[in-house]
Amino acid sequence: MFRSFCIAFAGFVFAAIGYGQDSAERSDRSGRHPNVLFIAVDDLRPSIGCYGDSHAITPNIDRLAQSGVRFDRAYCQVAVCNPSRASLMTGLRPDKLGVWTLPIHFREAMPAAITLPQWFRKHGYAAIGHGKIFHNPTPDPQSWSEPIRTAPRMDSPYPKGTPERIEKVQQGLAADDWRKRNLRGPSTAAPDVSDSELIDGARTDMAIEDLKRLAKSDQPFFLAMGYVRPHLAWIAPKKYWDLHDPDLLPVVLDGKVTTETPAYALSNSYELTHYVDLIDFPKPWDEEQVEEAQARHLMHAYYSCVSYVDAQIGRLLDGLQQAGLRDSTIVVLWSDHGWKLGEFNGWGKMTNYEIDTRVPLIISAPSIQRVGTSTDELAELLDLFPTLCDLAGIATPDFVDGESLMPALKNPDDEHQTAAYSQYFRRAEGSEYMGYAIRTKQYRFVEWRDFGSGEVKARELYDHDVDLGESTNLAANSNAELIDRLTEQLLESHPRRPLTLIPSVHSNASPNRQRADLTLANRSESELMVYPITSQGRRGRKRQIPVGESLTFKARIGGVYVVESRNGKIHEIHSPSFPQSVVNITSPDSTSTDSTAAEQSSGVKQEMLRRRPQ
Numbered sequence: 001m002f003r004s005f006c007i008a009f010a011g012f013v014f015a016a017i018g019y020g021q022d023s024a025e026r027s028d029r030s031g032r033h034p035n036v037l038f039i040a041v042d043d044l045r046p047s048i049g050c051y052g053d054s055h056a057i058t059p060n061i062d063r064l065a066q067s068g069v070r071f072d073r074a075y076c077q078v079a080v081c082n083p084s085r086a087s088l089m090t091g092l093r094p095d096k097l098g099v100w101t102l103p104i105h106f107r108e109a110m111p112a113a114i115t116l117p118q119w120f121r122k123h124g125y126a127a128i129g130h131g132k133i134f135h136n137p138t139p140d141p142q143s144w145s146e147p148i149r150t151a152p153r154m155d156s157p158y159p160k161g162t163p164e165r166i167e168k169v170q171q172g173l174a175a176d177d178w179r180k181r182n183l184r185g186p187s188t189a190a191p192d193v194s195d196s197e198l199i200d201g202a203r204t205d206m207a208i209e210d211l212k213r214l215a216k217s218d219q220p221f222f223l224a225m226g227y228v229r230p231h232l233a234w235i236a237p238k239k240y241w242d243l244h245d246p247d248l249l250p251v252v253l254d255g256k257v258t259t260e261t262p263a264y265a266l267s268n269s270y271e272l273t274h275y276v277d278l279i280d281f282p283k284p285w286d287e288e289q290v291e292e293a294q295a296r297h298l299m300h301a302y303y304s305c306v307s308y309v310d311a312q313i314g315r316l317l318d319g320l321q322q323a324g325l326r327d328s329t330i331v332v333l334w335s336d337h338g339w340k341l342g343e344f345n346g347w348g349k350m351t352n353y354e355i356d357t358r359v360p361l362i363i364s365a366p367s368i369q370r371v372g373t374s375t376d377e378l379a380e381l382l383d384l385f386p387t388l389c390d391l392a393g394i395a396t397p398d399f400v401d402g403e404s405l406m407p408a409l410k411n412p413d414d415e416h417q418t419a420a421y422s423q424y425f426r427r428a429e430g431s432e433y434m435g436y437a438i439r440t441k442q443y444r445f446v447e448w449r450d451f452g453s454g455e456v457k458a459r460e461l462y463d464h465d466v467d468l469g470e471s472t473n474l475a476a477n478s479n480a481e482l483i484d485r486l487t488e489q490l491l492e493s494h495p496r497r498p499l500t501l502i503p504s505v506h507s508n509a510s511p512n513r514q515r516a517d518l519t520l521a522n523r524s525e526s527e528l529m530v531y532p533i534t535s536q537g538r539r540g541r542k543r544q545i546p547v548g549e550s551l552t553f554k555a556r557i558g559g560v561y562v563v564e565s566r567n568g569k570i571h572e573i574h575s576p577s578f579p580q581s582v583v584n585i586t587s588p589d590s591t592s593t594d595s596t597a598a599e600q601s602s603g604v605k606q607e608m609l610r611r612r613p614q
Contacts, residue, residue, distance in 0.1 A: 032218070032220055032328075033123070033124070033125070033220045033392050033393050033394065034220065034328050034329060034330050034365065034366055034367075034391065034392055034393075035214075035220050035221050035222070035223070035325060035328055035329040035330065036120065036125075036220075036221070036222045036223070036329065036330045036331075036332070036388060036392065037223050037225070037316070037320060037329050037330070037331045037332070038116075038133075038222060038223065038224040038225070038332055038388075039224075039225050039226075039227070039313060039316070039331065039332065039333040039334070040085075040131075040132065040133055040224065040225070040226040040227065040334060040335070040336065041226075041227045041229075041230075041309055041313075041333065041334070041335045041360075042081065042132055042226070042227060042228055042229070042230070042231040042335070042336060043230050043231040043232075043335070043336070043337070043339050043349065044230060044306065044309070044335035044339075044359070044360060045335070045338040045339045045341075045355070045358070045359075045360075046338070046358065046359070046360045047302075047303070047306060047341075048061050048062070048306070048360055049061070049062045050062040050065035050066075050070055050362075051070070051072070051360060055244075055248065055249055055250055055303065056303060056306060056307075057243050057244065057303075057306075057307045057310070058306060058307065058310040059310065059314070060310045060311065060313045060314030060317060061310050061313060061333065061360075061362070063314075063317075064313070064317060064331060064333060064362055064364055065362050065372070065374075066371065066372045067331075067364045067371050067372070068331065068362055068363050068364025068365065068368055068371055068372075069362070069363055069364075069368060069370070069371070069373055069374065069375055069408065069409050069412055070360075070361075070362050070373070070374040070375070071360075071361040071362070071363070071374070071375055071377065071379045071405070071408070072374050072375065072376055073358070073376055073377065073378050073379065073420070073439075074334075074358065074359050074360070074361035074379040074380070074381070074420075075357045075358055075359065075378070075379070075380055075381070075420040075421075075422055075439055076088075076335075076336060076337045076338075076357055076359050076380075076381050076422060077093065077094055077380060077381060077382060077421065077422055077423065078094055078100060078337075078422065078423060078424060079337040079338065079349045079350055079351060079352070079356035079357050079422065079424060080101075080102060080337065080349055080350050080424075081102065081132075081135050081231075081336055081337070082099065082101070082102045082103075082104070082105075082135035083099045083100050083101065083102075084336040084337050084381065085133070085134055085135055085336055086099045086106040086109075086134070086135070087099070087381065087382050088116075088334075088336075088381040088382055088384055088385070089106075089115045089116050089117075089133070089134060089140075089143070090106060090110070090113045090114070090115055090116075090385075091116065091382055091385030091386070091397070091399065091400030091401060091402055092110075092113070092382070092399070092400070092401055093382065093401045093421070093493070093494075094423060095423075095494060095499070096401065097109055097110055097113070098110065098503055098504070099503075100423070100424075100425040100434070100499075100501070101425055101501065102135070103536075103538045103539075104501070104503050104537055104538065105135075105138050105539055106134075106140075107140065107142075107505075107562065107571065108503040108504065108505040108506070108533060108537050108539070108562070109503040109504060109505075109537075110504070111504075111505060111571065111573065114397065114399070115140060115142070115143045116143075116222075116384070116385050116388065117129065117143040117144060117222050117224065118142065118143050119385075119389070119394075119397060120222040120388075120392070120394070121145055121222075123392075123394040123395070124219065124220065125145075125219070125220050125221060125222045126145045126146075126214065126217070126219050126220070126221045126222070127143060127144050127145045127221070127222040127223075127224075128144060128145060128146060128210055128214075128221065128222070128223050128224070129143065129144045129148055129224045129226070130148075130149070130203045130206055130207050130210075130223075130224065130225050130226065131199075131200070131203045131224075131225055131226035131227060131228065132226035132227070132228050133224045133226040138531075138539060138542075140568075141529075141564050141565065141566060141567065141568035141571075142564070142568045142569075142571055143568070144568055145568075146567070147526070147566045147567050147568065148566075149206060151199060151202050151203050151206065152202050154197065154198065154199055154202065155197065156185075157189045157191040157193070157198060157235045158185050158186060158189055158191075162185055162186065165276060166183050166184075166185060166276050169183060169276050169279065170183050173279075179273075179274070179279065183274070183275075183276055183279070184233065184274045184275045184276065185233060185275065185276060186233065186275060186276055186277045187232055187233050187234060187272065187275035187277055187278050187298070187301070188233065188234045188235065188277075188297065188298070188301040189233065189234075189235040190235075190236065190237070190238045190241045190304070191235070191237060191238065192237070192238045193237050193238075194237065195237060195308070195311060195312065195315075197237075198235060198236070198237065198308075199228060200227050200228055200229055200308065200309060200312050201308075201312055203225065203227075204225070204312040204315050204316055207223065207225045207316055207319070208315065208316065208319035210223060211223065211316075211319045211320055211323045211325065212319070212323055214323075214325075215323040215324060215325055220392075225316060227309045227312065227313075229305040229306075229308060229309050230302050230305035230306050230309065230339075232271065232272065232274075232275065233275060234298070234301035234302055234304070234305045235305070236301075236304045236305045236307070236308035237308060240304045240305070240307045240308040240311070241300065241301075241304040243304070243307055244300055244303050244304055244307070246296045246297065246299065246300035247296070249296065249299045249300060249303060250299075251292065251295050251296050251299050251342065252295070252341060252342030252343055253292055253295065253342065255284070255340075255342045255343050255344055255345035255346065256344070256345060256471060257284050257285055257344060257345050257346075258344065258460075258470060258471055258472070258473055259472075259473070260472075260473040260475075260476060261458070261460055261473050262428075262433075262448055262457070262458040263428060264426040264427075264428035264433055264448075265351065265352070265426075265435065265446070265448070265458075265460065266284055266285075266344055266346060266351060267284075267340075267346055267348055267349065267350035267351050267356075268283045268284065268346070269281055269282070269283055269284065269346050269347045269348050270348070270350075271347075271348045271349075271350075272347055272348060281347070283346075284344060284345040284346040285345075289345070290342070290347075295342060298341070298347070299341055299342075302339075302341060313333070317331070327366060328366060329366075330363070330364070330365040330366070330388065330391050330392065331362075331363075331364040331365070332361075332362070332363050332364075332384065332388065333360065333361070333362045334359060334360065334361050334362075334381060334384065335359045335360050335361075336359070336381075337349045337356055337357065337359060338354075338355050338356045338357060338358050338359055339355075339356070340355050340356060343355045343469070350424065351424060352422055352423065352424050352435045352436075352437040352444075352446050352460075353444075353470055354439070354444060354462075354464075354468075354470055355470075357422040357437065357439070359381065361379060361381070361384075363387070363391075363405070363409060365391045365409070367391060367409075368409050369410070370410075370411070370412060373412045374412060375408045375412035375413070375415075376415060376441075377405065377407075377408035377412070377414070377415050377416065377417060378415070378417045378418070378419060378420045378439065378440070378441070379405055379408070379417065379420065380402055380403075380420045380421065382400070382401055382402035383402035383403055383404065383405050384402070384405075385397075385400045385402055386400050386402050386403065386404040387402075387404045387405040387406060387409075389404075390404045390406045391406070391409075403416075403417060415441070418440060418441075418489070419438050419439060419440050419489060420438075420439045421436070421437065421438055421439070421490075421493055421494065422436075422437045422439070423435060423436045423437065423494070424437075425451065425501075431450070431451075432450070432451035432452065432501075433448050433449065433450060433451055433457060434448070434449050434451050434499060435447070435448045435449075436448075436449070436490055436494045438486060438489060438490045440486070440489075442463060442464055442465050443461060443462065443463060443464065443482075443486060444460075444461070444462040444464065444470060445459070445460070445461050445462075445475075445483075445486040445487070445490065446459065446460035446461075447459055447487065447490060448460075449496060451499050451501075452498055452499070452500070453498055454495075454496035454497045454498055454499070455496070456496070459475040459483070460473045460475050461473060461474040461475040461478050461482075461483065461486070462474065501536070501537075502535075502536055502537050503537035504537075505533055505537060505560060505562065505573060506533055506534065506535055506536065506537035506560060507532075507533050507534060507535045507558060507559045507560045508535065508556075508557075508558025508559070509535035510558065513556035513557045513558045513559070514556060514557045515554070515555070515556055515557075516555055516556060516557050516576035516577065516578060516580055517552050517553065517554060517555060517576065517580055518552070518553045518555045518559070518561060518574065518575070518576040518580075518583070519550055519551070519552040519553075519580075519581075519582045519583065520545060520550065520551055520552075520553070520561070520563065520574065520582075520583050520585055521545075521549075521550040521582050521583065521584045521585065522545040522546065522547055522548060522549055522550070522585055523548075523584045523585060523586045523587075524547065524565055524569075524570060524585055524586055524587040525547065525567070525587045526547065526565040526566045526567035526569065526570070526587070527544055527545065527546055527547060527565070527566045528544065528545040528563055528564070528565055528566070528570070528585060529542050529543075529544055529545075529563070529564045529565070529566065530542070530543045530544070530545060530551065530553075530561055530562070530563050531543075531561065531562045531564075532553065532555075532559065532560075532561055533559075533560040533561065533562055539562070545585075550582065553576075555575075555576040556576070557575075557576060557577070557578075558575065559575060559576055560573060560574075560575055561573070561574050561575070563585055565585075565587075569587060569588055570585060570587065570588075572585065
């Protein structure tokens, strides 16, 4: 494992030199690169007016589609937040990056990875991020030109008595139930408040302020705005609930679990059970089913949140126009994955099926001629990295796995890509699996493999010409030549091989390691954030070290700690050692060139990893 990391790390170290800090490389005013407004929406399936959903009230996303190209067959790489976003933002397939699940931060899998905003910074852009772009709660400070600003504190959207309600339910849970200490509030709320009294509205205010500020600069910008809704909890101002009549919404009451598939292929609606009012939410295969009234209420909540976010996107687009930037700005809107609203008798994401992997994707740019069009071109979210480079007129890095969508933007009627790929990790009955899905124009083919060996355990095949809902698995009775052809195509990009969930950066798991304190002294110009890394490679509880102060960790030899500065200029990996000494964390030499500073940082990472016990 460590050897594999060194190979990957070495390849990225050379690419990283000079990319970590803003470069002096600029175009002159006559050839200024276009700006980028990068809009992410969490858990948004294509239940949008411009995608043909007559029940959705989304006038602002619809008008964005009228100014650009709508991709009708765009797919995420993993249908859950963290790995989907990590893949998109690094341009790397999940198997290359080594991030498949929620807990692993991509910097532990590949510390020297170059993100999309980092690459744009290298080419003279100011990169500013708001909201959920990477997976919360660990955004990536290195990606941005300036520290991520904290949103104003929000009042609770829930009615009085909610904390007592949560506590009462927790008291009735079993002692070993994790929700005993971490049960969330109600899954829905409709507070009678203004847009900006909820988090997405407040962050939109901040992004609009940045647009006004950035409009005064000669430097092109990459401004990312990540919306939390319609992720659970479904909370939107009451006026957006009032837009929808729940009795008219298309509630799915007859969703069916696809037969002749492995039990682990389908998700279990587990995400909804995090909320106090849904702790007993039924699984798709349970005899008990969701009642119509509850399903209709949840559908109402989802559509209301979509309308709320649509309104914020409208405010953002208006702010772009009012700042005089619309004609010089690329605007892209995407979601990290789809969502089931009763399909497959389930609710949530986390499968390899069409309903969870298909996402909305809209690209509007000054150079696009055929605006207001749609394309059936197969697209992947990791295609955004090279596409935005092409649209911005900057070089595309060699390391990205995606393909530019420029041909489809120039001619939406042409179809160049033959497949899109998704995958999902699953634990079931003591075993671990990885399901790989290939989506062609007609078929979805899924190969489930043993995670640790790569051995094939099951297959699924769906024909979208006759079965849009993927209700009949044809794998066992299909033409062998078709199965062989799809398998060969899948193996070209996703060969069968053993995988491990533990990322390159992780602590030694041995319980007999010798104790050794690790003292970190902040001698930099920015507050530091320190994350202890577990033996599974997960980030522990964040500790902060103000400028000029020190912090001592009661550690063990072989422990690993990741240090990041709030201003994004520092990312170091440290372990305790003998003799014990204070580790001074300093800012990159302000007199050095940006490339030298990045090289020094990469050198520190290499040295720390070289010392990490195996």
